[in-house]
Amino acid sequence: MTSGLIFTYRPPTLLSSRARELRLEIEEFNSEYCAVLDANRVEDWPRFFTLDCLYRITSRENAELLLPVGLVYAEGKAMLVDRAVAIARTQMFAPRYMLHLVSNTRVLEESAEGEITAEANFLLLQTLVEGATSLHMAGKFYDRFVREHDQLFLKERQVVYDTTLIANDLVYPV
Amino acid sequence: MTSGLIFTYRPPTLLSSRARELRLEIEEFNSEYCAVLDANRVEDWPRFFTLDCLYRITSRENAELLLPVGLVYAEGKAMLVDRAVAIARTQMFAPRYMLHLVSNTRVLEESAEGEITAEANFLLLQTLVEGATSLHMAGKFYDRFVREHDQLFLKERQVVYDTTLIANDLVYPV
Amino acid sequence: MTSGLIFTYRPPTLLSSRARELRLEIEEFNSEYCAVLDANRVEDWPRFFTLDCLYRITSRENAELLLPVGLVYAEGKAMLVDRAVAIARTQMFAPRYMLHLVSNTRVLEESAEGEITAEANFLLLQTLVEGATSLHMAGKFYDRFVREHDQLFLKERQVVYDTTLIANDLVYPV
Numbered sequence: 001m002t003s004g005l006i007f008t009y010r011p012p013t014l015l016s017s018r019a020r021e022l023r024l025e026i027e028e029f030n031s032e033y034c035a036v037l038d039a040n041r042v043e044d045w046p047r048f049f050t051l052d053c054l055y056r057i058t059s060r061e062n063a064e065l066l067l068p069v070g071l072v073y074a075e076g077k078a079m080l081v082d083r084a085v086a087i088a089r090t091q092m093f094a095p096r097y098m099l100h101l102v103s104n105t106r107v108l109e110e111s112a113e114g115e116i117t118a119e120a121n122f123l124l125l126q127t128l129v130e131g132a133t134s135l136h137m138a139g140k141f142y143d144r145f146v147r148e149h150d151q152l153f154l155k156e157r158q159v160v161y162d163t164t165l166i167a168n169d170l171v172y173p174v
Numbered sequence: 175m176t177s178g179l180i181f182t183y184r185p186p187t188l189l190s191s192r193a194r195e196l197r198l199e200i201e202e203f204n205s206e207y208c209a210v211l212d213a214n215r216v217e218d219w220p221r222f223f224t225l226d227c228l229y230r231i232t233s234r235e236n237a238e239l240l241l242p243v244g245l246v247y248a249e250g251k252a253m254l255v256d257r258a259v260a261i262a263r264t265q266m267f268a269p270r271y272m273l274h275l276v277s278n279t280r281v282l283e284e285s286a287e288g289e290i291t292a293e294a295n296f297l298l299l300q301t302l303v304e305g306a307t308s309l310h311m312a313g314k315f316y317d318r319f320v321r322e323h324d325q326l327f328l329k330e331r332q333v334v335y336d337t338t339l340i341a342n343d344l345v346y347p348v
Numbered sequence: 349m350t351s352g353l354i355f356t357y358r359p360p361t362l363l364s365s366r367a368r369e370l371r372l373e374i375e376e377f378n379s380e381y382c383a384v385l386d387a388n389r390v391e392d393w394p395r396f397f398t399l400d401c402l403y404r405i406t407s408r409e410n411a412e413l414l415l416p417v418g419l420v421y422a423e424g425k426a427m428l429v430d431r432a433v434a435i436a437r438t439q440m441f442a443p444r445y446m447l448h449l450v451s452n453t454r455v456l457e458e459s460a461e462g463e464i465t466a467e468a469n470f471l472l473l474q475t476l477v478e479g480a481t482s483l484h485m486a487g488k489f490y491d492r493f494v495r496e497h498d499q500l501f502l503k504e505r506q507v508v509y510d511t512t513l514i515a516n517d518l519v520y521p522v
Contacts, residue, residue: 106380121448123471133337202368205453275469277449
């Protein structure tokens with residue numbers, strides 16, 4: 001699957017009033033998305049995606065070099081479901097808490113078909129039980145949204161992290 | 175006092191247009207609330223609460239087990255005022271700076287009586303004078319707001335932190 | 349140049365509906381501003397300022413004591429351009445990634461001439477290549493905006509940081 005996303009700066013191309021409306025909607029989408037993950041309800045996570053979605057977690061270096069590799073790479077909702085089930089079963093994530101902070105949401109484009117290109121910055125904090133809170137991952141969401149039944153769904157989410165030290169073998173979604 | 179709050183994920187139950195309106199209002203409330211605390215004006219802090227308020231700071235583990243304990247527990251505005259005066263007098267907080275970042279605000283419910291249930295994620299940074307900035311506390315606000323004279327007030331704020339290492343004996347409000 | 353900014357808490361003085369409108373606009377401004385910096389496009393950074401702008405990065409201690417000193421001090425857009433060119437040429441910043449998170453935006457005043465006074469909290473993360481992500485700087489933007497051709501521009505940005513340990517000699521803009 002080819003991604004239409006660009007991992008460098010580009011200015012918005014839509015009217016600012018429309019960008020405002022979509023920005024607020026996407027903020028609400030991301031708050032809901034993160035609340036599900038932070039509550040450790042990983043099996044509920046695939047519902048935010050379209051059937052033919054693309055989901056990847058990769059480093060900024062890889063993204064900028066347009067390398068297709070990633071820490072996580074999933075094509076299609078079925079792969080997200082498999083992944084979610086695997087994580088929920090192994091429960092390796094029970095003894096830690098996750099907390100997302102999302103900000104700087106930018107809407108860049110809206111196509112004639114209603115596909116929306118957007119970005120946001122995130123900070124993911126991890127707290128080990130009986131331990132301290134650390135910066136687990138920080139980076140940007142590069143997203144393409146589509147609307148179905150008046151709700152937004154992710155057709156593509158590329159989680160591009162600045163942080164280069166990731167400890168987990170089986171990575172929890174971001 | 176019994177709290178009606180639930181410390182696990184639940185989806186919003188109100189119309190998204192109404193949730194939007196309230197979300198923006200609560201963001202502005204929290205920005206004001208945090209600006210007061212970050213400016214070290216702790217004696218001004220109780221004004222954000224109702225007379226019969228409940229305020230608690232507790233760990234995520236305690237909250238999820240529904241344990242009533244907490245690092246800080248205050249029932250009624252008078253207790254907040256006492257606490258604020260005590261902190262202001264001891265001035266143990268003068269040699270440090272606090273900075274709140276609040277994001278991911280979600281509005282979950284609005285009752286027929288106008289009581290609003292909402293959540294937000296926060297990051298509290300602390301900088302010791304001549305020292306480095308550290309992640310002091312990260313977690314969620316679980317809130318119930320009521321409206322009086324067209325302004326929001328906190329009837330309940332449960333500050334539930336992921337971070338488990340808290341150094342201070344006399345805890346500054348969050 | 350004298351700055352009309354005050355580095356302590358003060359409540360907003362404008363109507364909340366107008367503050368809302370301006371807050372959303374300033375959030376969008378800051379997201380764009382940060383996206384440019386985080387993409388390492390420092391030469392594009394001066395375009396956010398007016399010709400007669402004031403830009404300073406200083407510590408909270410200096411700001412509160414009203415000391416005019418700063419880590420960075422620039423009067424007029426020409427000085428920002430010089431600075432941007434110098435940074436771009438030395439390219440000392442290539443081997444690190446920056447990521448801004450901005451939140452808690454507050455609009456305090458709007459003058460009869462349309463000058464807007466506002467604040468926001470920021471967190472600036474730095475990731476060294478092959479290294480970990482660290483809290484590089486955390487603090488507040490104290491801003492004055494003016495509108496030209498229906499767009500906002502910074503007449504003044506005072507970046508006031510809580511963090512007191514800054515390693516760089518030639519400081520990248522914040």
